[in-house]
Amino acid sequence: MGWILLLVSLALLVVLVYWQLIIAEGTYLGSRAVALLYDWAAPTYERIKQFDPAYEQWFLGLPLAQALEPIPAPLVLDVGTGTGRLPRALLFQPRFRGRVVGLDISRRMLAQAARLTRPHAGRVTLIWQDARTLPFLDAAFDAVTCLEVLEFTTDPTGVLRELVRVLRPGGVLLVSNRVGPDAPLLPGRAFPRLVFETLLASLPLEEVQVRSWQVDYDLAWAVKAGVPQGGGVRPLPEILRCPACGHNPLPMRAGAYRCAECGQAYPVAEDGVIEMIGR
Ligand SMILES: C[S@@+](CC[C@H](N)C(=O)[O-])C[C@H]1O[C@@H](n2cnc3c(N)ncnc32)[C@H](O)[C@@H]1O
Incomplete structure (x- = not known):
């Protein structure tokens, strides 16, 4: 009887650790745990993700560059930039003539981003900071992107508000929300599709479109409400x-x-x- 109890306890412990560290990537243990896990994964992240450059161009770089075309030199913020996936996809586009600021909580992911964006040096700025307090003025950016990040932050709604705060009226928001089989295992982090749409509708956004993207994500495109003002690199x-x-x-x-x-x-x-x- 004692052995059975021990085995069941061990199995439960393994499931708990798998859920907290592998599926939730430390989000319920606090932002330090998330940073630590990404620091640890940073050297192998690109190998694990196997990004397809053509897919990245077609679904990210090209549509974002097109959306920003009216602005001669747009300023873009990528929150949770990781190894610089979005900056690279965008800066590869000949029609994009702006700059990208990438922000992340993991210093080692940023070290990888610095290495991988070296060909675009001078057009990328990387900042080590938590997305819950974005270190920028209101309405500073022409586009704000946040891909595969919200569900790993400890306050996804607060981060979403920050993304919109630093976006200028008329600017483009691109943000993903985790869906798929693991999403129910991330309560308070991933939003059911309808809840995500309601959340976006509660923010000063218009032209909101939520589309299926990759296996485990929805991708929302939106424009910040208000009279378009300013724009361009500052x-x-x-x-x-x-x-x-x-x-x-x-x-x-x-x-x-x-x-x-x-x-x-x-x-x-x-x-x-x-x-x-x-x-
Ligand atoms: C799955 S990766 C996505 C990286 C990149 N956006 C991409 O699509 O490849 C999640 C990233 O979010 C970052 N992250 C998690 N919580 C964060 C927070 N509170 N503030 C800033 N970055 C955060 C992690 O360090 C990690 O680099």
Whole structure:
């Protein structure tokens, strides 16, 4: 009897660990756990995902470049950029003449992104920061993208609000929501399709379209409501907002972006990544 109980307990423990670490990728253990797991997976991420360059161009790079065509040099933010999948797909498009800022909570994923986007150096900026507090002014970007990320954040609704906050009126939002067989195992992280549509409808968005994308995701395209204003690349110090105190701008001096209000400095590492976490 004792043996059976022990075996059942062990089996339950294995299932629990598999769910928390493999399916949920640490999201219920907190954002540090997520960062740690992605740090660990970073060197093998591209090999595991096996992105097909033609698919990436056809379903991401091309439609986004087309949507941004009216703006001569658009500024795009990719939240949870990982190894730089979206920046690479977009910057490969000859008709895209803008810049991309990629933000992620995993420093080692960003190190991979820095390596893989090297051919586009000068047009990509990478920032180590949590998506729950985006370090930018309101309405700073012409497009905001967030692919395969929401379900691994500890506050997907809050992150969604942040994505929309930093998008300018008339700007394009591209965000994925986990569906498929594992989605019910991610309560409070992945949204049933109708709930996701209702959530998007509660935000200042229009022309919302949610389509099936890849095996496990829906992809939402939307435009931020309001009178289109501004647009185009702006100098980074002008749009950066201190994550510690909210002050803007953050001028660059002696290898770091510096907050004149709280004195916090955000250094630029050797691989070009701006390090904001833990400061
Ligand atoms: C499945 S990967 C997707 C990466 C990339 N968007 C892609 O499509 O290949 C999820 C990424 O989200 C990042 N992430 C998870 N939680 C985050 C958070 N709170 N803030 C910023 N990035 C986060 C992870 O570090 C990881 O790089």
